Amino acid sequence: MATPSQxxxxxxxxxxxxxxxxxxxxxxxxxxxxxKYRPEVFGMSAWLDGQxxxxxxxxxxxxxxxxVMDDQELPLPPAILGRIGDDPKKKTVLIYGHYDxxxxxxxxxxxxxxxxxxxxxxxxxxxGRGSTDDKGPILGWLNVLEAHKTLGLELPVNLRFxxxxxxENGSEGLDDLIxxxxxxxxxxxxxxxxxxxxxxxxxxxxxxxxxxxxLRGLVYFxxxxxxxxxxxxxxxxxxxxxxxxxxxxxxxxxxxxxxxxILVPGVEDMVPSAQDDEIAIYEKLDYSxxxxxxxxGAPITLSQDKVSVIMGRMRLPSLSxxxxxxxxxxxxxxxxxxxxVSGKFSIRIVPPQTxxxxxxxxxxxxxxxxxxxxxxxxxxxxxxxxxxxxxxDHRHWNYEAAIRATEAxxxxxxxxxxxxxxxxxxxxxxxxLGVNVLLLxxxxxxxxxxxxxxxIDRSNFIEGSKLLGTYLYxxxxxxx
Amino acid sequence: MATPSQxxxxxxxxxxxxxxxxxxxxxxxxxxxxxKYRPEVFGMSAWLDGQxxxxxxxxxxxxxxxxVMDDQELPLPPAILGRIGDDPKKKTVLIYGHYDxxxxxxxxxxxxxxxxxxxxxxxxxxxGRGSTDDKGPILGWLNVLEAHKTLGLELPVNLRFxxxxxxENGSEGLDDLIxxxxxxxxxxxxxxxxxxxxxxxxxxxxxxxxxxxxLRGLVYFxxxxxxxxxxxxxxxxxxxxxxxxxxxxxxxxxxxxxxxxILVPGVEDMVPSAQDDEIAIYEKLDYSxxxxxxxxGAPITLSQDKVSVIMGRMRLPSLSxxxxxxxxxxxxxxxxxxxxVSGKFSIRIVPPQTxxxxxxxxxxxxxxxxxxxxxxxxxxxxxxxxxxxxxxDHRHWNYEAAIRATEAxxxxxxxxxxxxxxxxxxxxxxxxLGVNVLLLxxxxxxxxxxxxxxxIDRSNFIEGSKLLGTYLYxxxxxxx
Ligand SMILES: [Zn+2]
Ligand SMILES: [Zn+2]
Ligand SMILES: [Zn+2]
Ligand SMILES: [Zn+2]
Numbered sequence: 018m019a020t021p022s023q024x025x026x027x028x029x030x031x032x033x034x035x036x037x038x039x040x041x042x043x044x045x046x047x048x049x050x051x052x053k054y055r056p057e058v059f060g061m062s063a064w065l066d067g068q069x070x071x072x073x074x075x076x077x078x079x080x081x082x083x084x085v086m087d088d089q090e091l092p093l094p095p096a097i098l099g100r101i102g103d104d105p106k107k108k109t110v111l112i113y114g115h116y117d118x119x120x121x122x123x124x125x126x127x128x129x130x131x132x133x134x135x136x137x138x139x140x141x142x143x144x145g146r147g148s149t150d151d152k153g154p155i156l157g158w159l160n161v162l163e164a165h166k167t168l169g170l171e172l173p174v175n176l177r178f179x180x181x182x183x184x185e186n187g188s189e190g191l192d193d194l195i196x197x198x199x200x201x202x203x204x205x206x207x208x209x210x211x212x213x214x215x216x217x218x219x220x221x222x223x224x225x226x227x228x229x230x231x232l233r234g235l236v237y238f239x240x241x242x243x244x245x246x247x248x249x250x251x252x253x254x255x256x257x258x259x260x261x262x263x264x265x266x267x268x269x270x271x272x273x274x275x276x277x278x279i280l281v282p283g284v285e286d287m288v289p290s291a292q293d294d295e296i297a298i299y300e301k302l303d304y305s306x307x308x309x310x311x312x313x314g315a316p317i318t319l320s321q322d323k324v325s326v327i328m329g330r331m332r333l334p335s336l337s338x339x340x341x342x343x344x345x346x347x348x349x350x351x352x353x354x355x356x357x358v359s360g361k362f363s364i365r366i367v368p369p370q371t372x373x374x375x376x377x378x379x380x381x382x383x384x385x386x387x388x389x390x391x392x393x394x395x396x397x398x399x400x401x402x403x404x405x406x407x408x409x410d411h412r413h414w415n416y417e418a419a420i421r422a423t424e425a426x427x428x429x430x431x432x433x434x435x436x437x438x439x440x441x442x443x444x445x446x447x448x449x450l451g452v453n454v455l456l457l458x459x460x461x462x463x464x465x466x467x468x469x470x471x472x473i474d475r476s477n478f479i480e481g482s483k484l485l486g487t488y489l490y491x492x493x494x495x496x497x
Numbered sequence: 498m499a500t501p502s503q504x505x506x507x508x509x510x511x512x513x514x515x516x517x518x519x520x521x522x523x524x525x526x527x528x529x530x531x532x533k534y535r536p537e538v539f540g541m542s543a544w545l546d547g548q549x550x551x552x553x554x555x556x557x558x559x560x561x562x563x564x565v566m567d568d569q570e571l572p573l574p575p576a577i578l579g580r581i582g583d584d585p586k587k588k589t590v591l592i593y594g595h596y597d598x599x600x601x602x603x604x605x606x607x608x609x610x611x612x613x614x615x616x617x618x619x620x621x622x623x624x625g626r627g628s629t630d631d632k633g634p635i636l637g638w639l640n641v642l643e644a645h646k647t648l649g650l651e652l653p654v655n656l657r658f659x660x661x662x663x664x665e666n667g668s669e670g671l672d673d674l675i676x677x678x679x680x681x682x683x684x685x686x687x688x689x690x691x692x693x694x695x696x697x698x699x700x701x702x703x704x705x706x707x708x709x710x711x712l713r714g715l716v717y718f719x720x721x722x723x724x725x726x727x728x729x730x731x732x733x734x735x736x737x738x739x740x741x742x743x744x745x746x747x748x749x750x751x752x753x754x755x756x757x758x759i760l761v762p763g764v765e766d767m768v769p770s771a772q773d774d775e776i777a778i779y780e781k782l783d784y785s786x787x788x789x790x791x792x793x794g795a796p797i798t799l800s801q802d803k804v805s806v807i808m809g810r811m812r813l814p815s816l817s818x819x820x821x822x823x824x825x826x827x828x829x830x831x832x833x834x835x836x837x838v839s840g841k842f843s844i845r846i847v848p849p850q851t852x853x854x855x856x857x858x859x860x861x862x863x864x865x866x867x868x869x870x871x872x873x874x875x876x877x878x879x880x881x882x883x884x885x886x887x888x889x890d891h892r893h894w895n896y897e898a899a900i901r902a903t904e905a906x907x908x909x910x911x912x913x914x915x916x917x918x919x920x921x922x923x924x925x926x927x928x929x930l931g932v933n934v935l936l937l938x939x940x941x942x943x944x945x946x947x948x949x950x951x952x953i954d955r956s957n958f959i960e961g962s963k964l965l966g967t968y969l970y971x972x973x974x975x976x977x
Binding site: 233235237239244245246247249250251252253254255256257258259260262263264266267269270271273274275276277309312313314315316317318319326329330333334335336337338339340341342344345346347348349350351352353354355361363365390391392393394401402436437438439 | 713715717719724725726727729730731732733734735736737738739740742743744746747749750751753754755756757789792793794795796797798799806809810813814815816817818819820821822824825826827828829830831832833834835841843845870871872873874881882916917918919
């Protein structure tokens with residue numbers, strides 16, 4: 018079943034109307050990480066629920082309970098479950114998105130009011146908080162629904178929706194909801210789902226569409242060394258006592274080399290080398306050392322070799338030293354010997370690494386290195402949080418459909434990427450439903466999702482809406 | 498000329514009156530480091546000037562100009578120069594002290610109002626900000642003057658005074674004043690000065706009086722590594738780029754070992770080993786590993802050997818890592834790759850080390866170690882401030898007089914100590930006047946000079962006043 022040309026034309030003809038609706042969504046400051054905006058997050062859930070219902074989707078708002086944030090008990094915004102279509106002859110696609118956004122204030126450095134969608138006619142940018150993360154993609158689905166409803170077209174698949182309002186603040190309550198929902202069998206809103214599609218990440222660059230089939234996991238450590246009962250003056254006690262900072266820096270200096278190699282024994286060995294077919298994917302990517310240099314604003318890549326730089330992010334573990342809690346951090350010169358200092362570092366992990374395998378290696382190594390110091394200070398190492406990596410089969414029909422859709426809409430093959438960060442819900446869907454999950458981004462790599470002046474390009478929003486619809490037709494057509 | 502017993506008796510008889518005067522001084526919150534107290538610092542200078550004049554001292558308030566603090570231009574509190582006695586047959590002693598104090602608020606954790614002197618009859622503690630640092634010692638000199646004036650006793654020496662009101666805030670203006678004053682020849686307030694006595698430090702412990710003949714110097718470094726134009730997300734860029742934190746921690750980890758040895762080549766070698774007579778001084782000190790453990794609140798001394806622990810503070814250089822500016826320092830887990838990070842560390846130096854000798858060694862070593870990393874980030878190393886170490890001849894008659902005075906008042910020999918910190922004015926006097934400088938502390942090691950509940954013991958204040966007077970008699974009597 019080819020994508021009907023009326024659908025594509027409808028999207029073009031209604032572009033301005035769709036952008037206006039995006040403006041309505043952006044105007045609701047649904048910031049989940051700041052308690053005072055919580056009513057707005059609820060407002061956003063009502064708005065979205067209303068849109069879905071008016072487009073023929075049956076919905077259910079699921080109360081996720083309460084949580085405590087900044088010493089305040091707050092109600093969690095509801096998850097919105099939705100269903101449209103129940104044809105046993107069609108595939109069923111589950112769509113995920115989040116209707117909450119990152120905090121934003123004009124004073125952060127925005128050129129325009131963050132919660133007013135500004136259409137820059139010259140550049141084609143649609144600027145506003147949430148435009149690309151993740152209201153644009155959610156509204157892309159609404160655009161697809163509206164086209165079909167208005168044109169009286171039948172959807173090529175059954176659709177299920179799961180939208181949440183806490184993604185930017187740890188997705189609280191969502192994992193439990195998904196895990197509970199899948200146990201309900203025929204009663205489950207996820208019953209019969211054949212694949213999942215998540216549109217909540219970005220192209221590698223600003224030129225080439227991509228599909229994403231992998232995410233790194235993470236283990237975040239807090240390494241605390243304590244000694245004196247209180248901060249000491251270095252004039253009085255320097256070279257009399259074991260200084261916690263000296264111990265901590267010595268150990269932190271043994272975790273990773275300046276070229277990125279992780280020194281914790283066993284961590285690097287766990288990862289198999291890339292095979293030729295995988296390397297071929299990296300070679301084909303529309304991503305250069307120069308792109309990285311531009312993104313970071315300095316020529317500081319670990320290598321000049323494109324594939325090696327890309328593999329560093331996509332298929333190798335990384336260890337970053339984030340900072341130290343408890344030490345002197347202000348400007349100026351303070352001659353303190355801090356009494357207790359905590360180094361923060363994290364390891365991004367890739368399959369087959371798991372937090373369960375990595376954590377004991379790190380703890381053992383840190384404890385061994387500390388023992389070598391013969392220090393009388395005390396060491397404590399904690400895992401602050403972790404998440405498993407995710408890797409999908411990019412030869413699955415779900416990906417094949419997305420590749421065909423991209424080629425149809427953008428007239429080019431998508432990049433096949435793995436991302437260096439994590440989107441935890443991806444893993445939850447993959448593991449709970451046991452189906453293939455596809456990350457199908459709408460925005461570009463320079464959208465500035467969590468930054469000032471967040472934008473989505475008009476063409477990404479409009480062509481992206483066509484892409485989502487076309488993807489559904491390709492899923493409907495493909496032989497599973 | 499033995500110390501007249503009337504003097505000693507007068508001090509005992511007037512103890513309560515003296516303590517009341519200390520209460521008057523403590524009641525003026527002459528905090529130099531907080532602009533809103535600046536009028537009080539001026540008030541304190543007027544109070545002290547009035548006291549000196551009423552006790553027969555000729556004074557001059559020297560305007561030290563203005564300075565900028567917290568973006569506010571403020572007048573500097575005056576230095577108070579004073580003279581009493583002009584007998585060419587007598588020695589001339591210059592006394593230094595400071596009438597400003599550290600900030601204090603009850604909410605910092607004080608058990609009593611910091612600017613109300615509380616006399617704890619049970620413990621004998623006189624509690625209040627400035628009681629020991631440095632109003633108590635200054636008032637000790639007033640007590641000596643009052644005794645002689647009231648009793649009609651002739652002072653055994655000519656006295657010169659130099660009191661400042663900015664010591665707790667960098668002694669701004671004082672160095673210039675001293676250096677200018679000494680150039681004035683016969684017109685100088687310091688003309689004919691034979692020795693200097695400073696009472697602005699503390700006993701090693703709470704049991705044994707001491708004289709201090711050495712201070713360590715300092716070179717404070719800021720080592721900055723910068724790379725990306727802005728902070729990066731470790732998920733996106735981890736293992737793609739050279740991370741400034743990795744470079745910085747690697748270098749900071751090569752500065753000092755956990756046992757305190759400085760790894761910068763040449764720094765340790767510069768310091769000659771201690772000879773037997775010097776070691777004998779350390780062995781004799783009433784200071785144990787247990788004292789250090791109690792002071793720091795944990796059994797973390799670098800050694801269990803008393804002399805080795807004491808030498809670490811008194812005659813060895815030390816390198817402390819204070820912290821990092823620009824990295825993540827809060828609680829919780831942030832997955833940032835900081836764009837620019839500055840490590841702060843300082844080296845306490847001892848003769849014959851000088852900042853001029855140490856700075857290039859550190860810079861060269863840091864640059865060499867950075868070059869080895871093959872990092873594309875940028876390194877910058879700065880000396881934020883420095884000061885030379887000071888070592889006096891403790892066999893000089895000035896010390897001999899103080900030893901005799903201590904034995905007379907306290908019935909025991911004083912500890913001969915070197916301090917690990919710095920009191921910059923000591924060096925300025927020693928170098929500008931070219932005479933012997935003695936540090937003759939009044940308070941105990943547990944007085945908490947810059948902490949909450951600062952105190953001086955009643956017996957230290959009263960016996961200490963006798964000590965200052967007796968010291969003058971011993972100076973007057975000794976063969977120079
Ligand atoms: Zn998102
Ligand atoms: Zn986001
Ligand atoms: Zn002082
Ligand atoms: Zn002080």
